[in-house]
Amino acid sequence: MYSYIIMLSTHDPASEIGPVPGGQAFAAGVLKAPSPPPPGAPLRERLQGLLWPLVILLGLVSVGVLGARNVSANLAAAGMEIDFSFLWQQAGFDVSESLIAYSPRDTYAYVLLVGILNTLAAAAVTLVLASTIGLVVGIAMTSSNWLVRNLARLYVELLRNLPKLLIVIALYVALVRGLPHIKAAWTGPFGAMLSNRGLALPSPVIGHGGLLLALAACLWLVGWAFWARAVKRHQDATGQRRPVALPVLVAGLALYAGLILSGLAQIGWSVPKLTGFNVSGGMGLSLQFAALVLALSVYHGGQIGAIVEGGILATSRGQHEAALALGLSRLRTMRLIVLPQALRVITPPLGNQYSNLLKNTSIALAIGYSDLLSVVSTSVNQTFRPIELMTLVALFFLTANLLISAGVNWCNHVFRIRGR
CATH class of the missing domain: 1.10.3720.10 (MetI-like)
Structure with a gap:
C-alpha cells in the first residue's frame, strides 16, 4: 500500500516521482504563494464588503423615515404634534425612592x-x-x-x-412575608436595621472639605494605577511579585486620616433611628x-x-x-x-x-x-x-x-x- 507525503517546493515539478526502495511512493505537491492582487483589487474588495451593510443601513433609514412621516401625519390628522416642551413642566407625582433629592414640584x-x-x-x-x-x-x-x-x-x-x-x-x-414588622426590626452593628420596610444602614455625612476629599480620591486612584504598573514592570524584570492592593489601601487610609485629623476635611455618620413607623437617618x-x-x-x-x-x-x-x-x-x-x-x-x-x-x-x-x-x-x-x-x-x-x-x-x- 502506498503512502503519500506532500513535499513543499519552490519550483513546479514536471512529473510525479516514482516508487522508491521500500515500496513507498512520493507525490510531490506544490503550495504556491498567492499571486499579488491586480491594481485596485483591495479597494474593490472593500467596496464589495461594504455593499450589503450600506444596503441594510439604507433600508433601515428608509423604514424609519417612512414610519416617522406616517406618525406625523396621523398626529396632524388628530390635531396633535410631537412636542418635548412638556419636559419642563412640573411633574406633580412622587417616587418611592431616589438617589438624588426629588419632590413633586420638580420637572x-x-x-x-x-x-x-x-x-x-x-x-x-x-x-x-x-x-x-x-x-x-x-x-x-x-x-x-x-x-x-x-x-x-x-x-x-x-x-x-x-x-x-x-x-x-x-x-x-x-x-x-419573611421579614419582621418595622416595630420588631432586626438590628445589627452601627445601628443597621432590617425589616419588611427594607434595610437601613449608617451613611457618611461630609461636612466641609468635600471637594478636597474628592480630589484626594482621584489622586488615590491615579496612584493605584501607577503602582500597579510599577509592580508589573518589576515582576517582568525580576520575576518577583510585590503586593498591589494592600499598600494602596494603607496609603489611602493614611491620606484620608491625615485630611480629617488635620481639620482640612470633616466626615460624620448618620445612624438610622426608629421614629414611629418609619426610620429616619442613615x-x-x-x-x-x-x-x-x-x-x-x-x-x-x-x-x-x-x-x-x-x-x-x-x-x-x-x-x-x-x-x-x-x-x-x-x-x-x-x-x-x-x-x-x-x-x-x-x-x-x-x-x-x-x-x-x-x-x-x-x-x-x-x-x-x-x-x-x-x-x-x-x-x-x-x-x-x-x-x-x-x-x-x-x-x-x-x-x-x-x-x-x-x-x-x-x-x-x-x-x-x-x-x-
Missing part, C-alpha cells in the same frame, strides 16, 4: 433623570453580583467533585429556564430594590456561569496538566493560567448578557421599584405624550447598550492573542 425631565439613575444603580449592583455568581458557578461546573459539579449544573439549568418575572415576584413576596435600601437585584443576579448568574464553563472548557487541557505538573494548586491554575486564556472566549457573550441585564431591569415595574420605565409610565398617564417619552426611553437604552458594546470590544481588543 418631568428631572423625574426622568431620577428613573435613569435608579435603573443604572440597580443594573450596576446586579452586574457585580451576577458576575461573581457566574464566575463561582462556572468554575464549580468544571470541578472534579461530583456533588459540586452537579449542584452547580442543577442551579444553572433551573434558574435560566425560569421566567425572570416569576423570580422577582417570588423573591419580593418572600421578603415581605441610608435605606428598599425591598423592591433588593428583590430586583437578587432576582436578576441569580438569573443572569446562571447564564454567566454557563458562559464561564464554556470558556474554561475551551482552554486546552494541556494547560491544566502543565500547571499541575509545575506544582500549582487548582486555585492558582485557574487564576493564573486558565481564566486569563478563557477571557478571550468569555468576553463576547458576556457583553450580550450585560446588555440583557440592563434591559431586564424594566421588570421592576411589577414590584413598584421606581426605575425609568416606572416613572415614564406615570408620566404618560399624566401628559398623554407616549411617543415622546418612549422615544427618550429607547434612546437611553440604545445609548447604554452601545456603551456596553464599546466596552466589551475594548476588552476583547485587550484580551486578544498578540500577533493576531
